[in-house]
Amino acid sequence: MSPGRTSPRRPATDPAPDPRPADPRLADPAAMAVVLMNGAVEVVGRLVQASNATLLVEVSLDGLATRAVYKPVRGERPLWDFPHGTLADREVATYLLCDAAGWDTVPLTVPRPDGPFGPGSVQLWVEETDGEPLVDVVEPTALGEGWLTVLEAESAAGDPLLLVHRDDPRLRRMALLDAVANNADRKGGHVLRGPVGQVRGVDHGLTFNTDDKLRTVLWGWAGEPLQAGERAELAHLADALADGAPLSDMLERLLRLDELDRTRERVAELLDAGVMPEPSGGWPSIPWPAI
Known part of the structure; x- marks a missing residue:
């Protein structure tokens, strides 16, 4: 039996379904x-x-409107291990990295210097x-086909539980993205089922640290050989990150140079x-809470 999920993406009051007809520009x-x-x-x-x-938020221009998530810099909580006021830039940088690799796992994310509460990401x-x-927590007897076990745990009552995720190529691409971006906070609630078969990862403010801080619930492929397509994607990303390349120039405006080098x-x-990436052993490998 699954204890269920809580998602940091869900607002205090769920938005009602949008009654407006779909505009084809929404797919562009x-x-x-x-x-x-x-x-x-x-x-x-x-x-x-x-x-x-x-x-x-709702963002509208020339008759086209869409819902979005706005994270103002002024609302960022100070952290001991990330420079203050940089999380919105890291959100944008993660999207640019993902897009350049062709992984299609991060929703479109842009900088917004003039949001209602000042600069931030949208x-x-x-x-x-x-x-x-x-991603789920289940009793061992409930584990079916197509799941990978990340760790074994116990409930408050001492009953055995498993942290698991689907053996899904879309999640595997997300695991690679997290390894490259050094994501310190890939919780289960940050993995969303979107429309038309999409899988989206959100909340990428804790990324690109120069120290090894990879914390994720997507360890099910740890140590498995990279597939040929994955090697090609990483090689393409290496070229895109080369000094003077367009992606590199964009990231230089969002990250410190030592973070880009790392x-x-x-x-x-x-x-x-x-x-595939494996836990380093020098840093907790699972975020808390995991889901």
């Missing part, structure tokens, strides 16, 4: 980027479970669809090792 990332960066922003709710200020809202969780090193290390 370039058009949506223009809307997110330049449209009028109206705050319609707050995601109360998030640790930093995270607002549900990310397309993911309308979650019904379905079996992609990102390049992580790509090279994955290619040299030839296997």
